[in-house]
Amino acid sequence: MFSNKQRKFPENFFPSEADDRLYMQRCLRLAAGGEGLTYPNPMVGSVIVHAGRIIGEGWHHRAGQPHAEPNAIRSVKDQSLLKESTLYVSLEPCAHHGKTPPCADLILEKQIPRVVVGCADPFPAVSGQGIARLREGGTEVTVGVEEEACLLLNRRFFTVHLAQRPHITLKWAQTLDAFIDRSRDDDSEPPLLLSDALTATLCHRLRACSQLIAVGRRTQELDHPQLNIRHWPAPHGQQPAKAVISHRLTDQLPEWLHSLYEKGIQTLLVEGGSRLLQSFIDQDLWDEIQVETAPFKLKSGHPAPLLPTPADGHLSQKTVTADGHLMTTLIRRPEKFARV
Numbered sequence: 001m002f003s004n005k006q007r008k009f010p011e012n013f014f015p016s017e018a019d020d021r022l023y024m025q026r027c028l029r030l031a032a033g034g035e036g037l038t039y040p041n042p043m044v045g046s047v048i049v050h051a052g053r054i055i056g057e058g059w060h061h062r063a064g065q066p067h068a069e070p071n072a073i074r075s076v077k078d079q080s081l082l083k084e085s086t087l088y089v090s091l092e093p094c095a096h097h098g099k100t101p102p103c104a105d106l107i108l109e110k111q112i113p114r115v116v117v118g119c120a121d122p123f124p125a126v127s128g129q130g131i132a133r134l135r136e137g138g139t140e141v142t143v144g145v146e147e148e149a150c151l152l153l154n155r156r157f158f159t160v161h162l163a164q165r166p167h168i169t170l171k172w173a174q175t176l177d178a179f180i181d182r183s184r185d186d187d188s189e190p191p192l193l194l195s196d197a198l199t200a201t202l203c204h205r206l207r208a209c210s211q212l213i214a215v216g217r218r219t220q221e222l223d224h225p226q227l228n229i230r231h232w233p234a235p236h237g238q239q240p241a242k243a244v245i246s247h248r249l250t251d252q253l254p255e256w257l258h259s260l261y262e263k264g265i266q267t268l269l270v271e272g273g274s275r276l277l278q279s280f281i282d283q284d285l286w287d288e289i290q291v292e293t294a295p296f297k298l299k300s301g302h303p304a305p306l307l308p309t310p311a312d313g314h315l316s317q318k319t320v321t322a323d324g325h326l327m328t329t330l331i332r333r334p335e336k337f338a339r340v
């Protein structure tokens with residue numbers, strides 16, 4: 001086993017807390033390069049800093065391929081500098097042999113004296129053991145820099161491992177007076193078009209982060225939605241699976257969600273209709289809600305679900321597109337894995 005125990009830090013080795021945060025923000029930017037592509041793994045970015053200069057960077061591209069830390073380590077030209085560097089990583093380095101060897105061992109082997117971790121990894125095979133192993137080997141480890149941003153980036157991964165069900169996003173578009181469609185009894189008339197070009201793109205980006213898209217039976221019969229990714233690259237050319245939920249199944253949502261978890265589904269996107277969305281809201285089964293409000297009224301039609309009032313532990317964001325479409329997002333703050 002390699003050890004960093006004899007290490008003495010040179011003077012001015014430690015950056016300020018503000019610099020630690022900046023380097024972690026860079027890790028997050030790098031990590032986001034893996035958006036939608038790393039399933040079932042999280043998005044992770046890593047930066048290596050020597051004497052106030054970034055000398056290496058990397059991120060996790062795809063499950064089965066190297067993690068962020070080996071990518072960052074490999075990118076450093078003068079490997080002898082690693083012994084005097086700080087490695088920043090947005091998620092705890094792993095301690096297990098998965099599809100790749102443990103990152104904590106590689107960090108010890110390279111004798112990197114200090115590691116700054118964004119947040120601990122809730123994945124059962126890691127769950128604090130990566131940090132413990134680094135510390136046992138004498139590495140100086142700081143945990144929790146830009147922690148909230150790191151948790152938010154991987155909120156889907158955190159929900160899956162802490163709640164043992166998929167991360168649930170509810171999404172709908174409505175008019176200013178809160179209707180999601182005209183009143184229609186059959187599919188002879190097409191559904192009301194609410195999105196503009198930008199919000200349609202954002203919807204497809206969200207689909208690209210989802211493994212399963214669900215709609216209610218009535219929406220399926222009235223709208224015949226395609227529920228595929230057309231305005232954003234499909235991750236590794238793969239389309240999400242589709243589920244049509246009958247009214248009867250809405251009484252058994254927790255059981256259904258657990259069965260999805262057991263099948264390895266990490267992300268569920270519910271796109272309608274109103275009744276199905278409302279049953280998820282009423283049963284408090286949601287992690288994120290995205291509502292688009294188009295800038296016109298309908299006066300009558302099919303009413304939209306009721307957005308829950310933001311409460312403690314929720315993050316609420318509002319933005320307006322150039323065409324005046326309001327995007328409201330409510331995110332349940334992910335719990336952190338706290339056993340470190």
Ligand code: AOF
Pocket residue numbers: 040041042043044045059060063064065066067068069091092093094097098099100101103121123126
């Ligand atoms: C890290 N750095 O960049 C990532 C980590 O099957 P494997 O070997 O790819 O391991 C997957 C697990 O490793 C994943 O569930 C998560 O706990 C962790 N991901 N860890 O040190 C990384 N992507």
Ligand code: ZN
Pocket residue numbers: 067068093094095101102103104
């Ligand atoms: Zn790893």
